[in-house]
Amino acid sequence: MAGLAVVIAVVPLTLRLPYGVAVGLLVGGALAALALAVWPGTLRTGAQNGRDASGWGSARVVAGVVAVWLGALGVGLGAAGQSMTIVVLAVLCAAAVVAALWGRGRGVTAPTAVALAAAEVGVVWAAHGLRVASLVCAGAGVAAVGIGVWRRSREIGYVGTGFLLGASWMRLWAESVDVVEAYTLPFSLVLLGIGWWHSRGRPVSSWRAYGAGLVFTFGPSLLAEPIGIRSLALGAAALGVTVWGARARLQAPVALGGLTLAVVAVRELAPWVAELMGVLPRWVPIAAGGLLLLVVGATYEARKRDVLRLKNAVTRLT
Secondary structure (H helix, E strand, O other): OHHHHHHHHHHHHOOOOOHHHHHHHHHHHHHHHHHHHHOOOHHHHHHHOOOOHHHHHHHHHHHHHHHHHHHHHHHHHHOOOHHHHHHHHHHHHHHHHHHHHHOOOHHHHHHHHHHHHHHHHHHHHHHHOHHHHHHHHHHHHHHHHHHHHHHOOHHHHHHHHHHHHHHHHHHHHHOOOOOOHHHHHHHHHHHHHHHHHHHOOOOOOHHHHHHHHHHHHHHHHHHOOOOHHHHHHHHHHHHHHHHHHHHHOOHHHHHHHHHHHHHHHHHHHHHHHHHHHHHOOOHHHHHHHHHHHHHHHHOHHHHHHHHHHHHHHHHOOO
C-alpha cells in the first residue's frame, strides 16, 4: 500500500496541474485522511450488519491510498507558492489536531500537529516578518494550553508553554531589544518561584518544577549577541545552577545548566582554537587526533564504564 501511495503521489506532480486545483485536492485529501483517523470503525459497520467484510477492507485501503495521494499532491504543489503554503500548513495542522484529539493514531498525529504548527510559524516568519510570526506562535501556544487543560494533558500543556515562550522571544527580537535579560529575568524568577513553591515538600519532578523557568532564563541569552559581559554572566549562572542541581540531586538544573555552560564554553573558545589551528603546522592536529583515538581505543572499557556510571548518576536524579 505504501509503495502504491508513493507512485500515485509522484505521478500527478509531473503533470503540473493548476495551483487552484492542487489546493482543492489538498482540502479533499485532508478531509479524507481526517475521516479515516477520527472514524476508523465507520467502514466496518457494513461487516457488522452482515455485509462482506473483505469489500469494506478493500474500500479502506483504496480510501487510504486516495487520501495519501491527495495530501501529497497538495503539499507538493502548495510549497510552490508562499501565501498558499501558509494555508496548506494550516489545513493540515488543523486536521492533525482533530485526528490527535479524537482519532486512534495519537502517537503519530500529535507530533505531526506540533511539527506542522512550528512549520507554519516559520513560513509566516519568512513571509511577513517576526512580529506576525510571534502572533501566530502565541496563538498556537494559547490553543495548545487550552487543549491541554481541556484534555487534562500535561504534555500538551508543555507544548503550549514552549510556543508561548518562543512567541515572547520572537517579539523581543522583532523589537530589536539588546538587553533581553531585562525582560526575561523577572518572568524567569516568577516561574522558578512557582516551581519551588509547587515542589516544596512534595515529590515533584525537577523538570516540572524548574524546567520552564530555566529554559526561559538561559534560552534568550544564548540566542542573543554573545558580547563579553553576557557570556561571562551566563557562564557563571549556568555553573551555579549546575552545582546547585548536583548538590540538590535535581536532574533539570544539572542538564540545562551543564548544556548551557558547554555551549558558552565552545562558543567562546572556538575563535581561539581556530586561530591556534591556523598557526600550527597541519600535521600537528592530525597527530593529536590520532593520539587521542589511540588513547580512547586503549582505554575503551574504562571509558565505557565511566559513561555508564555518569548515565546512571544523572538518571538517579529527580
